[in-house]
Amino acid sequence: MFYLPNIVLVVVLALLGIGIYCILISRNLIKVVVGLQIAVKGAFLALVLAGKLASQIDVGQSIALTVIVADTIVAVVALALAVQIRRKFGTLDVHALMSLRR
Amino acid sequence: MTAGILLLTILLPWAGALFVWLVGNDHPRLQHSLAVGFSVAGGVAGLVLLGFASRDELVVLSIGGAFGNFTFRPDGLGVFLAAIATVIGSLAVIFSVDYMHNEAQLGRYYSLVLFFIGSMSGLVLTGNLFLMFAFWEMTALCSYALISFYNDDPKAVAGGIKALIMTQVGGIGLLIGAILSYSYLGTVEVNVLLEKAGALPSNVLGIIAFGFLVAAAAKSAQFPFQTWLPDAMEAPTPVSALIHAATMVNAGVYLLARFYPAFAGVPGWREAVMVVGMLSALLAGLMALVATDLKRVLAYSTVSQLGYMVYAVGAGGVFASQFHLFSHAIFKALLFLGAGAVIHAAGTRDMREMGGLGKQMPFVRTVFVIGALALAGIPVLNGFWSKELVLEAGLQGGATWMFGVMLFTAGLTALYTFRCVWMVFYGEAHSHSHVHDAGPAMKTALAPLAAGTLLSWLLAGNFAHLLEKTLPYHEIHALTLVEILEEVILAPATWIALGVVGLGILFWVFRDALRLWQEVFAGIGQIARQSFGFEWLNQAIVRTTMQVAEDLRNLQTGVLNWNVLAIALTLLVVVVILSLGA
Numbered sequence: 088m089f090y091l092p093n094i095v096l097v098v099v100l101a102l103l104g105i106g107i108y109c110i111l112i113s114r115n116l117i118k119v120v121v122g123l124q125i126a127v128k129g130a131f132l133a134l135v136l137a138g139k140l141a142s143q144i145d146v147g148q149s150i151a152l153t154v155i156v157a158d159t160i161v162a163v164v165a166l167a168l169a170v171q172i173r174r175k176f177g178t179l180d181v182h183a184l185m186s187l188r189r
Numbered sequence: 190m191t192a193g194i195l196l197l198t199i200l201l202p203w204a205g206a207l208f209v210w211l212v213g214n215d216h217p218r219l220q221h222s223l224a225v226g227f228s229v230a231g232g233v234a235g236l237v238l239l240g241f242a243s244r245d246e247l248v249v250l251s252i253g254g255a256f257g258n259f260t261f262r263p264d265g266l267g268v269f270l271a272a273i274a275t276v277i278g279s280l281a282v283i284f285s286v287d288y289m290h291n292e293a294q295l296g297r298y299y300s301l302v303l304f305f306i307g308s309m310s311g312l313v314l315t316g317n318l319f320l321m322f323a324f325w326e327m328t329a330l331c332s333y334a335l336i337s338f339y340n341d342d343p344k345a346v347a348g349g350i351k352a353l354i355m356t357q358v359g360g361i362g363l364l365i366g367a368i369l370s371y372s373y374l375g376t377v378e379v380n381v382l383l384e385k386a387g388a389l390p391s392n393v394l395g396i397i398a399f400g401f402l403v404a405a406a407a408k409s410a411q412f413p414f415q416t417w418l419p420d421a422m423e424a425p426t427p428v429s430a431l432i433h434a435a436t437m438v439n440a441g442v443y444l445l446a447r448f449y450p451a452f453a454g455v456p457g458w459r460e461a462v463m464v465v466g467m468l469s470a471l472l473a474g475l476m477a478l479v480a481t482d483l484k485r486v487l488a489y490s491t492v493s494q495l496g497y498m499v500y501a502v503g504a505g506g507v508f509a510s511q512f513h514l515f516s517h518a519i520f521k522a523l524l525f526l527g528a529g530a531v532i533h534a535a536g537t538r539d540m541r542e543m544g545g546l547g548k549q550m551p552f553v554r555t556v557f558v559i560g561a562l563a564l565a566g567i568p569v570l571n572g573f574w575s576k577e578l579v580l581e582a583g584l585q586g587g588a589t590w591m592f593g594v595m596l597f598t599a600g601l602t603a604l605y606t607f608r609c610v611w612m613v614f615y616g617e618a619h620s621h622s623h624v625h626d627a628g629p630a631m632k633t634a635l636a637p638l639a640a641g642t643l644l645s646w647l648l649a650g651n652f653a654h655l656l657e658k659t660l661p662y663h664e665i666h667a668l669t670l671v672e673i674l675e676e677v678i679l680a681p682a683t684w685i686a687l688g689v690v691g692l693g694i695l696f697w698v699f700r701d702a703l704r705l706w707q708e709v710f711a712g713i714g715q716i717a718r719q720s721f722g723f724e725w726l727n728q729a730i731v732r733t734t735m736q737v738a739e740d741l742r743n744l745q746t747g748v749l750n751w752n753v754l755a756i757a758l759t760l761l762v763v764v765v766i767l768s769l770g771a
Contacts, residue, residue, distance in 0.1 A: 107757055110750065110753045111752075111753055116749075119749060168539070181748065181749040181750065184747075184749070185747040185748060
């Protein structure tokens, strides 16, 4: 029951769940970005776990590292966009940003 | 050695495109010289390549596992079309020196033309279906950008978009064929597909065959995609001559001819090809008869002549179709460039405002009439021999009623050609302004084309030999020139066709006496002016698509949380489907 991969898997699912829940319910753009980050951290862990289970831990780790780099860029750009949106529209409420639709 | 020449045929025009672009528009003189220099060098490479035709693949670019190697193969069909593209292309570039004189943005113009010439050579020389598709799209892109060259004119922009969208529909057909070939044969090599076509399941081969037919019909502006070519005439005239008469539209016919051995056995395919060719020839011929815009008449005429080539492929006359393609490229480029000289001088494209220009432009009149006689199929000129071969192939390989329609269209061709020549160069003068004859660069481009129109048929024997020797999967029996002439002259098809052509000319000469008939056919003329309802159909499709898109837009709420939920749900659905083992 307390087999290590199972514990990691639970953590992975928890992180993914918390992250997606956070994205779904928060209306603040910064919180949405934070939720995204949490969900992606779950994905890293899943990659490492998959590498371990397939006896290819180095592959899993290197993919995880690659994704970390990409994810950092995503986070930076998203936060920069949030700053600009706040300056331009005076709000970070994602519902108020529906006006960006057209 | 041969590999080098082959690559030069593609890369010289491309290098020219780059240099002309880099020089910048501040040095128009240098741009003209560079464009002419590189295009002529490309043309020379194309001509030299003719001597090195072989059936082996010569250039193999290894690009890593996924889609096999990029191969280039200078076989008869390929080198012949590459020579046409580069030589006619260089003549169009030379013509442009006068035509585009004092034009701003020469860099964009020449770069696109040269890029197009290289892409067209690549399209016909490659032996890899995916690479062929890439080149196919490159030519479509250049065509779009050049039709819309005068991008402050809404009509030009609309024409460009129309051409791009319609040829893209064809691109989908080609891509589907390539993907199916890859998934069943594990390769996209053209020759493997030709060799192992019999091993494919018959329904798969059928989809590939009809996919390629759609691709060919769209690219060659054949029924039911014929409406884009007349609108493409908004392009500068050398572009109309180069892309929309002599090279790009030939790609469709080339595709059908190239894959004929693989698809000939597919039930209904040959008949479908012949019907497409026949309808295109007939409908476009009728539309040419009522059009009043000089370039549109030539555009309709191109659609009609391409219909002859497609019809010939369907009837099994691959050589006849390629020979007509060869003749047509020469005389239609001549006609288009001649029309360009007329338009440049007269300042209008409307034939009703021309008339009597022959006295003021004797040189242009002479070469234009030579081209027109070839188009009408008058003996000794190149158009006569190739069209007779097409008709003969049709009589042997197809239904008699289709042959009858093609024969009728031959008379129609003579009728609209004489109408066009008469309205432009003879009759009453409608324009009072002083009109000058063509400039030196225009004459330099027109003279060799006129000579080619008179003499190119002498190469028929060599051409047949070239195709027989280098095409491994086509059954072409080479005949010498004398044998071909004998065959054409002795065939009953020739004499009937000549009679019909003569009738067409007589109809024009005695048009006043036939007023009563004109009333009867006024209805058909009216429908032809509306392009037989295809324009309406196209617009209906566009309207429906836009309406559906507008309706689907409501699914996009613009609320971030909902978007994420949709993504998560879709992921879930995918996971469920995958876990069910689909």
